[in-house]
Amino acid sequence: MAEDISAIKASCPGSAEIKRPKPEYVLCPNCKSEVEIWTDEVEAECEECGTIVRKTRENLCINWCEYAEKCVGSEKLKALRGE
Numbered sequence: 001m002a003e004d005i006s007a008i009k010a011s012c013p014g015s016a017e018i019k020r021p022k023p024e025y026v027l028c029p030n031c032k033s034e035v036e037i038w039t040d041e042v043e044a045e046c047e048e049c050g051t052i053v054r055k056t057r058e059n060l061c062i063n064w065c066e067y068a069e070k071c072v073g074s075e076k077l078k079a080l081r082g083e
Contacts (some may be wrong), residue, residue, distance in 0.1 A: 012061070012071065019072070028053050042082055054082075 021040040028035050033048040043054040062068040062080055069077050 012065075012067075024055070026053055026055050040076070040080070042080060 021038045023036045023038055025034045025036055027033070028046040028049060028051050030051040031046065031049040033046055035044050035046045035053045037044040037053065037055050043052050045051070046053055060080070062072060062077055065071070072080070
């Protein structure tokens with residue numbers, strides 16, 4: 001029996017930050033400025049010093065959910081995983 005992916009997507013709390021991105025802020029390891037990285041992105045450039053800042057994604061559902069590729073799409077999944 002095939003799973004209804006639309007029902008899974010609608011009820012999945014983990015995919016909300018990917019489907020409806022919002023800004024998060026991390027400190028630049030070089031100059032300690034705040035860097036805006038959207039929840040559907042992996043990295044951003046620090047506007048103060050140009051350092052590429054990456055955030056960790058270990059706890060995201062895309063790393064363990066069997067429906068991750070169907071939920072966010074293969075291109076977005078590869079980008080979020082840094083592939």
